Amino acid sequence: MSAQSTAPSTPDVARDFSDLEISSTVTSPAATRPSSPIPASLPPSPLPSGKHKIAVIGSGSWGSALAKIAAENAVKRNDEFHSEVRMWVREKIVNGKPLTHVINRTHLNSRYLPDIKLPRNLVATPHLKDVVKDATLIVFVVPHQFLHTVLGELSRPGVLHPGARAISAIKGVEVNGTDIETFASLIEGRVGTPCSALSGANIALEVALGQFCETTIGCPTHEDSLLWSAVFNAPTFRVSAVEDVNGVSLGGALKNIVALAAGFVDGLGLGGNTKAAILRIGLGEMTEFCLEFFEGSQRETFSNESAGIADLITTCYGGRNRKCAEEFVKSGSTFDVIEKKLLNGQKLQGTATAEEVHNFLRARKRVHAYPLFEKVYQIAFEGLPPKSLVRGL
Ligand SMILES: NC(=O)c1ccc[n+]([C@@H]2O[C@H](COP(=O)([O-])OP(=O)(O)OC[C@H]3O[C@@H](n4cnc5c(N)ncnc54)[C@H](O)[C@@H]3O)[C@@H](O)[C@H]2O)c1
Numbered sequence: 265m266s267a268q269s270t271a272p273s274t275p276d277v278a279r280d281f282s283d284l285e286i287s288s289t290v291t292s293p294a295a296t297r298p299s300s301p302i303p304a305s306l307p308p309s310p311l312p313s314g315k316h317k318i319a320v321i322g323s324g325s326w327g328s329a330l331a332k333i334a335a336e337n338a339v340k341r342n343d344e345f346h347s348e349v350r351m352w353v354r355e356k357i358v359n360g361k362p363l364t365h366v367i368n369r370t371h372l373n374s375r376y377l378p379d380i381k382l383p384r385n386l387v388a389t390p391h392l393k394d395v396v397k398d399a400t401l402i403v404f405v406v407p408h409q410f411l412h413t414v415l416g417e418l419s420r421p422g423v424l425h426p427g428a429r430a431i432s433a434i435k436g437v438e439v440n441g442t443d444i445e446t447f448a449s450l451i452e453g454r455v456g457t458p459c460s461a462l463s464g465a466n467i468a469l470e471v472a473l474g475q476f477c478e479t480t481i482g483c484p485t486h487e488d489s490l491l492w493s494a495v496f497n498a499p500t501f502r503v504s505a506v507e508d509v510n511g512v513s514l515g516g517a518l519k520n521i522v523a524l525a526a527g528f529v530d531g532l533g534l535g536g537n538t539k540a541a542i543l544r545i546g547l548g549e550m551t552e553f554c555l556e557f558f559e560g561s562q563r564e565t566f567s568n569e570s571a572g573i574a575d576l577i578t579t580c581y582g583g584r585n586r587k588c589a590e591e592f593v594k595s596g597s598t599f600d601v602i603e604k605k606l607l608n609g610q611k612l613q614g615t616a617t618a619e620e621v622h623n624f625l626r627a628r629k630r631v632h633a634y635p636l637f638e639k640v641y642q643i644a645f646e647g648l649p650p651k652s653l654v655r656g657l
Pocket residue numbers: 322323324325326327328353354376405406407408410433434435436466467468469609610611612613
């Protein structure tokens with residue numbers, strides 16, 4: 265959704281789908297929270313009947329981990345899904361061989377998620393058009409820097425199945441002057457498929473190793489939440505559904521700014537009390553930002569869901585943004601240099617989001633209302649000394 269005015273929040277209970285069985289013709293009323301509807305310009309096209317075909321756009325560490333779960337579920341729920349799941353891999357030569365060949369022969373993504381065995385029914389495919397051919401369920405999980413290029417190709421007529429549904433697992437926001445949009449909304453607008461959001465306390469490697477965790481899906485309709493729960497819910501990846509697409513998207517995006525602050529705290533050698541204060545203040549700014557600018561979003565998505573408080577905690581202790589921000593303080597290098605040095609080809613999201621959010625707040629003349637976000641921006645981009653992080657908060 266585009267930026268909008270403040271709206272009251274209504275508490276409700278999220279639904280746990282651990283024992284889920286799906287049907288593509290579910291008509292029961294939504295058991296999930298109310299939220300903003302699909303824009304009027306996009307009348308939901310009917311979901312195709314029959315088995316669903318899943319496509320995953322992105323094969324970084326999170327793309328590969330999500331594709332693994334989806335492909336395992338596609339086999340387990342073979343009455344609902346085609347067993348073959350295709351994953352878009354941006355071709356790259358790794359040890360003299362194309363990455364797609366490596367993945368399809370060894371069932372390992374040696375570049376981005378090494379040592380994790382991927383299911384044999386997960387097929388790495390280098391051309392986007394082939395990945396989405398006949399796909400009815402499309403997972404978007406590229407680093408947000410590259411989404412526009414992907415959407416450019418997918419928005420050509422005839423490329424996507426007309427009744428397809430999409431979900432975005434991308435953490436970031438799109439800003440244009442005084443407008444702000446989630447990636448779910450951007451995808452929906454560009455390719456015309458209703459788009460849900462998936463976000464949670466989900467460090468890719470831990471998920472891929474099968475360590476228990478939770479995630480939140482924000483879906484525009486109950487039907488979408490049943491579909492996406494069936495794609496992703498697993499014994500060690502527990503899906504809870506809410507109808508707050510914006511809250512789920514914004515939780516994942518904004519926590520990356522707070523994670524940079526947490527990394528500054530670590531780099532400065534400050535202790536647990538300071539970090540806890542940063543997390544509390546950060547969660548407050550994340551929640552208020554979403555409520556102020558995204559009509560219909562829910563405070564409880566931040567306080568109760570994996571996409572809110574839980575993701576904030578895991579990112580501020582174990583994430584890449586935290587790690588790079590600590591190094592920023594300790595080494596004095598730029599984030600570009602640190603990303604190359606520490607992330608082995610993976611992409612940092614928090615700095616870009618801090619800049620986008622700063623530009624948006626400045627355009628809206630609301631910078632003063634979000635002092636932690638602004639401090640992070642100034643430290644990362646304007647040379648403010650990291651030790652001033654907590655001054656005046
Ligand atoms: N890694 C995690 O633990 C994690 C967890 C949850 C959410 N996320 C989110 O998922 C999204 C994807 O992150 P990731 O960790 O899978 O990716 P990543 O950081 O591992 O980045 C690698 C991916 O970027 C692609 N890439 C590199 N250069 C490209 C270019 N020029 N054009 C197109 N693609 C290019 C690579 O092909 C590869 O698929 C991000 O928004 C991230 O915030 C990540």
